[in-house]
Amino acid sequence: MRPLDPRLLRYASAARWFLVIGAVLGLAQTLVVVVFSWLLSQVITLAVGGHDVTELGPYVGGIAAVVVLRAALVWLLEVAASRGAASVKSQLRTRVLRGVAERGPDWLAGQQGARVSTLATQGLDALDNYFARYLPQLLLAGIATPILVLVMLWQDLPSGITVIIVLPLIPLFMVLIGQATQAVQKQQWESLQRLGTGFLDLVGGLGTLKIFGRERRQTERVRTITEDYRARTMKVLRVSFLSGFVLELGASLSVALVAVSIGLRLVDGSLGLGVGLFVLLLAPEAFLPVRQIGVQFHAAADGLAAAEEVFLIIEGGPAAGTAMETADSAKTADAADAAAPAVPASVTTPTGSLRFDAVTVRRGTTVTLAAFSATLAPGRLAVIAGPSGAGKSTLVATLQGFVPYSGSITLGETAVVPGGPRPWLAWAGQRPGLLSGTIADNVALGAPGVDKALVARALDLAGGGDLDPGTALGVNGDGLSGGQAQRVAAARAIYRTLADRCPVLVLDEPSSALDEAAEGRLIAGLRELAAAGTIVIVVSHRPAVVAAADLVLQVVPVSEVPASAVSLGEDAHV
CATH class of the missing domain: 3.40.50.300 (P-loop containing nucleotide triphosphate hydrolases)
Known part of the structure; x- marks a missing residue:
């Protein structure tokens, strides 16, 4: 599934509203970051220049107001994400149930009941992380990063060019890491489906197993499936931690390049302290959304996998590992x-x-x-x-x-x-x-x-x-x-x-x-x-x-x- 699948916007109108609200809040956060960085750089510059506290007062007050405003915007974005996720899940569940009802018991009999149930319940619940963590960072990467890079180019051309050169390296790392992540995440999702299906089959046939005295033999089977799911979950966590470390290292080195350049020019006097501090404060903020996309991708992977199967059910394609009608049936x-x-x-x-x-x-x-x-x-x-x-x-x-x-x-x-x-x-x-x-x-x-x-x-x-x-x-x-x-x-x-x-x-x-x-x-x-x-x-x-x-x-x-x-x-x- 793509980072923002158009089918999500087509089948869940709440997702469209969230994108609009998220874009507005993301733009407001970006402007707040620029104002905060400028005010902080001015306070430090004035303090180094020997100005008294009365001259610093308005700037300090502005910083406090901006901090409160930024916290409020972050909270509003989280609230919008939570409500958007709940609405989208409700709309997708409604469409899934409607799709199952339209296909009827004859189609459902050919599916794995536990797999469909897991998909419509726990699977779609994983969209919470997609909306609360991943999608906001995706919006910020599309809004904040370009604006901050433009401001850096305007204030200090060499620093802006440095950021433009090193910024694409992080998405490159994300693609390479994402391929490995998708593979282990898919295996974990399939393991969860097997666990749900096996447990439901065991509960459904427990009466028959007890009649023949075979109920205890299923203990080892459940233990094996559970252990497999545990092992795959830990593997996903290991990949997540390693990928997060790689992305953090790449972003830190990129910011370090900007910092070294600014430091050298401050020493030789070709760059003013106020401008240098302003640009240096903006550099980490420019890399942050792109870096967080890679970090939060792992949290959203389960939801993305579930949504992919949901779309297959809604669109009439094969779902839960079983093919539906053939092309000839569609023509008929x-x-x-x-x-x-x-x-x-x-x-x-x-x-x-x-x-x-x-x-x-x-x-x-x-x-x-x-x-x-x-x-x-x-x-x-x-x-x-x-x-x-x-x-x-x-x-x-x-x-x-x-x-x-x-x-x-x-x-x-x-x-x-x-x-x-x-x-x-x-x-x-x-x-x-x-x-x-x-x-x-x-x-x-x-x-x-x-x-x-x-x-x-x-x-x-x-x-x-x-x-x-x-x-x-x-x-x-x-x-x-x-x-x-x-x-x-x-x-x-x-x-x-x-x-x-x-x-x-x-x-x-x-x-x-x-x-x-x-x-x-x-x-x-x-x-x-x-x-x-x-x-x-x-x-x-x-x-x-x-x-x-x-x-x-x-x-x-x-x-x-x-x-x-x-x-x-x-x-x-x-």
């Missing part, structure tokens, strides 16, 4: 947009029959759903059945708009294409996805308010009438059994169906953890919804659910579909 997306309009959010929710016409899904060169066709009329309970791996979940993901497909899907007279809003669809997946809060909060999740009567009605239709809506749940729905969690998730989709009058309701394996009685109550509720005119679609293997269906849609494995029926033509939709 353009064709889909041209072929059929998306459903605008402002348009009335479409109604009518839901029709699948030769819907085919490809993942790269593999066909996962082949030539699926069906028509689902309102008021009917349809069950999608088929062997495992036939493409049932893929069909649901296609209806949600998360995967590319060829063929066509229409609701009434409206074409359904990916990427558009789905005001007509309510859905509950295989995983309940419950949050900390009450059952009522989880059922009404996403709604502007909680309608208690509607919550009770949704729970009753989902077979969960025995659940108390006021029951408080922990993280991931802790406090409920698997079957109870399934009924709450089904009630959430039913609540949306009732509240927003969604014409299509999709439930993916809603009764896999239910007993016969609870399953019977759920089926009765779904039939009641279907009788009210809703298109109810249930993905299920359960005999009771299949027996209650008005229509059973058998998804045929790809191996049983004629090759001539599988194609991606001009009507491709993605």
